[in-house]
Amino acid sequence: MFPYDPVLRAAVRTPPQSVADVIRILETIAATCSDGDGLKWFNWLYLQVTRAVKARIDSGGFADPAWLAQLDVQFAQLYFGALASALEGKPYAGCWRALFESRGRNPVGRIQFALAGINAHINHDLPQAIVVTCRLTTTPPRHGTPHYTDYTNLNSTLDSLIELAKRELHVRLLGDPLPPVSSLEDIIAAWSIFSAREAAWKNSELLWHLHDVPPLSSNLMNTLDGLATVAGKALLAPVP
Secondary structure, three states: OOOHHHHHHHHOOOOOOHHHHHHHHHHHHHHHOOOHHHHHHHHHHHHHHHHHHHHHOOOOOOHHHHHHHHHHHHHHHHHEEEEEEHHHHHOOOOHHHHHOOOOOOOOEEEHHHHHHHHHHHHHHHHHHHHHHHHOOOOOOEEEEOOHHHHHHHHHHHHHHHHHHHHOOOOOEEEEOOOOOOOOOHHHHHHHHHHHHHHHHHHHHHHHHHHOHHHHHHHHHHHHHHHHHHHHHHOOOOOOO
């Protein structure tokens, strides 16, 4: 779709092993994508978030920073994996397809691309990343645990960065102004990072308990993908 896609494919081919690796890959994507590529604006927001997470990990701002770092890496691997599959023509989740197949749609706002990516990543990918992290650390996902507290303590930081994105990215893809009043305002206002991340944690608990029943866990993931796809398409509707 874009002439530099082979560079993106090479950047995401090797899974990150640390938060620093995640940032390095995000920075490569940021430096590669043009302003007219909707992927750039989701990646822009994701890079701000990951830098903030790393700063808090480095400052000792979590009860179990190693667990949070592992979650960050597992989470990012799902985004990079979806992007790699898209660039290589392999199957991948419909919620990501809604974003990747719309990368060059000029009438769409930059903030729409950013939130559509966050929607796919949190509502579809995050429950899986939590489960993988918990299995690697032999710590079941449960409400009220120190890991859940660390997880929710990020919400205010994420919310502030999304509010920043709403201001910085409130233009069309190529930078021209969006209309002052449109249905986009209602869609953006209805999106809540707190609600999305809480739902992701609850779904991770379901996935954890469905581990030994693959058909049910697969059905749950298909349902999450379907819901995230509908939301993603709504977020990416062109603004007249």
